[in-house]
Amino acid sequence: MKYLDEYRDPRAAQKLVAEIERIQTRPWTLMEICGGQTHTIVKFGIDRLLPEAVALVHGPGCPVCVTPLEMIDRAHAIAVRPEVTFASFGDMLRVPGTRSDLLALKAHGADVRVVYSPLDAVELAAAHPEREVVFFAIGFETTSPANAMAVKQAARRGLSNFSVLVSHVLVPPALRAILESPDNRVQGFLGPGHVCTVVGTEEYEPIAERYRVPIEVTGFEPVDMLEGILACVEQLEAGRAEVRTPYRRVVRREGNQAAKALVGEVFEVCDRKWRGIGTIPASGYRLREEYSFFDAERRFDVAAIEARESSVCISGEILRGVKKPVDCPAFGEACTPENPLGATMVSAEGACAAYYAYGRHLAGVGG
Amino acid sequence: MSISEILGSCPVPLSRYERITLGHGSGGQLMADLIHKLFVPAFENETLAALEDQATLDFGGNGERLAFTTDSYVVKPLFFPGGDIGSLAVHGTVNDLAVGGATPLALSAGFILEEGLEVEVLTRIVKSMAEACSLAGVRLVTGDTKVVERGKADGVFVNTSGVGSVPAGLRLSISSARPGDRIVLSGTIGDHGVAILSVREGLAFETAIESDSAPLHELTRLMLEACPSIRCMRDLTRGGLSSAVHELALASGVGVRLDERAIPMKPQVRAACEILGLDSVYVANEGKLMAVVPAPDAEALVEAMRRHPLGRDAAVVGEIVEAHPRYVVMLSSVGGERVVTRISGEQLPRIC
Amino acid sequence: MCLGIPGMVVDTFEEHGILMGKVSFDGVVKKICLDHVRDARSGDYVLVHVGFALSKIDEAEAKETFDLLEKMGGLEEIREPKT
Secondary structure, eight states, X not given: OTTTGGGGOHHHHHHHHHHHHHHOOSOEEEEEEEHHHHHHHHHTTHHHHSOTTEEEEEEEEOHHHHXXXXXXXXXXXXXXXXXXXXXXXXXXGGOOOSSOOHHHHHHTTOEEEEOSSHXXXXXXXXXXXXXXXXXXXXXXXXXXXXXXXXXXXXHHTTOTTEEEEEXXXXXXXXXXXXXXXXXXXXXXXXXXXXXXXXXXXXXXXHHHHHHTOOXXXXXXXXXXXXXXXXXXXXXXXXXXXXXXXXXXXXXOTTOOHHHHHHHHHHEEEEEEEETTTEEEEEEEEEEOGGGGGGBHHHHTTOTTOOOOOOSSOOHHHHHTTSSOGGGSTTBTTTBOSSSOSSHHHHSTTSHHHHHHHTTTTSTTTTO | OOHHHHHHHOOSOSOSOSSOOGGXXXXXXXXXXXXXXXXXXXXXXXXXXXXOXXXXXXXXXXXXXXXXXXXXXXXXXXEETTEEHHHHHHHHHHHHHHTTTOEEEEEEEEEEEETTOOHHHHHHHHHHHHHHHXXXXXXXXXXXXXXXXTTSSSSEEEEEEEEEEEOTTOOOOTTOOOTTOXXXXXXXXXXXXXXXXXXXXXSOOSSOOOOOXXXXXXXXXXXXXXXXXXXXXXXXXXXXXXHHHHHHHHHHTOEEEEEGXXXXXXXXXXXXXXXXXXXXXXXXXXXXXXXXEOHHHHHHHHHHHHTSGGGTTOEEEEEEESSSTTOEEEEOTTSOEEEEOOOOSOXXXXXX | OOOOEEEEEEEEEEETTEEXXXXXXXXXXXXXXXXXXXXXXXXXXXXXXXXXXXXXXXXXXXXXHXXXXXHTOOGGGOOOOOO
């Protein structure tokens, strides 16, 4: 596949690893922000290729992992209603709520559907006027144009049986929360390549300056990741703290203006609670008043549902990059993909699941 | 032993689920739990406990053995590019016999029909089954039909059981792999799973990726003639390549190393997996098999397979190792390694 | 997060008031919303996330990565991969 295979070339990867080894003189701790980047690192064994002195810590860029427990419970409360067809990205189906998960609810008879795109959910609503179609609109900034378009199209096409349960989160406030934390050890960041494809890189500049951390906006393929790691190490070795964009083939400083305009039309910034972190001010999106008709939380009156977290799960510390999955005593023992205690194990790209899927709990296997 | 006695004596919970979920049918860890913790202990016999694709039973006196297998087909949609539930039901059971070295002889078919199913649909399925039987050289000799109320079945569920004859002296088994052996695949992976997804609501592609469902009895016969040293064969179905190599690693108590770059895939299947965020090692297959063969014979086997249309993409994709017994390690395309763990339930598309 | 895959635009059309397109991913064609990349034409490559094109892929920028890698040293300097 063009623009994919080249970025999986082993010789290019080897060159980048060799260069990282050549220039690195001190240990450095980097954080890759996106769950998809974590997935790549573990799937391709990239952290095993890197010199030990370059440590990678996994960030909170997993919208599935950070969706608060009460939002999951609200989703479940809606999904069990007999008139509802609940459409969701596949990622959300196994995330445990207080009592259950969407897959188990489906086994009990709830009409739960996996969709690839929010527009597929809109089509479901158009094809089934007798059903209430609810779409679970999760994601970071990357998915916001798609979710916004779904709402706008439903409005345009007069689909009154369509609504969205919104749980959007934004990256920069989370970055600030991590950097403000007294136990933060992250020195440089691999920035979220697809978030920045939508919003651009400007809002990262004040963060790099204020906290004196380099931010390399990085893609998702192995060569992209290694390029980003190399560039970040170069900056750290030189004492620089800039925002740069190795992922220039799709990311522009100003982002995608058309997408941003649509998002601004449908959504507004609000405070959001992050699972494992707590409420971060101005860190999420909600529907604007003009589109509140499509707000599933209001339509199904579930906003009052609250929830309490498991005491054993340390997802929060993992999301903030303070701990690694292997630091959790439950990892691979009481907590596995079959029996997840928290979202970082259930979501396929949550740090714990990514580590488990590629076998880190089997200490020593795979070298 | 009663079921409650069996479950009561086992300290490990069967599952955190009180009810069966779709994940229990996906060929992954949940299904393995069900088999190992419920079915095998309940029916208590060595043949079942071996968990081969087919059971071989001593029969008569001349050393020839009877192979016996069963499979149920609940695929949705009923018709998909490259096949339907009928042809799948015939090929799948023929293949379970063939990979045990058996010559397929006869099948049975049990139909569970949903009230309201159109007779025209059933007719198409049955015709497809008849064609598949003819292609595989088997007769469908006995059957059963039941009807259940509307909503209790997805149109049609089919069970096929099959019997075949295994020549005297041939004993293939997944517990017979040895370090140094090579793992050979008969062709590309992921075709069937992606073909099914491509017509399922919400995940549609406009491109016809076809299921690879096909009868492998001729290919297996050719393989055994060319290479009598074959240790075992396994057809790849639900749970994909991963399930097959895990079952092998567990049964033989050996480690498996796979080379990602050696695994054949059609470009469109690969692209579909990338779009949906699916890991191809877990995607279902149908007309494909895996064989384990001593290293010196691997090349000759692959050459022989490539002479048959169903083996034209045959390749060595890995080896059996002494290290990390019961675990599967894959060398990624960029040179790093990862451990392939057993998928826990159904693999779902992801956006992240 | 954000699974984004590159594909080639093979057709564009309006549907329900927005710009849609057919995008081919190595031969797999899917209907994708192009409304955020309205200048995309057949033959262009776009990055697609959940059925939406988010950006055109800039060929020149893509090439730069590999030009830089060339400069990093010849093949003879490549070490054996760590296993």
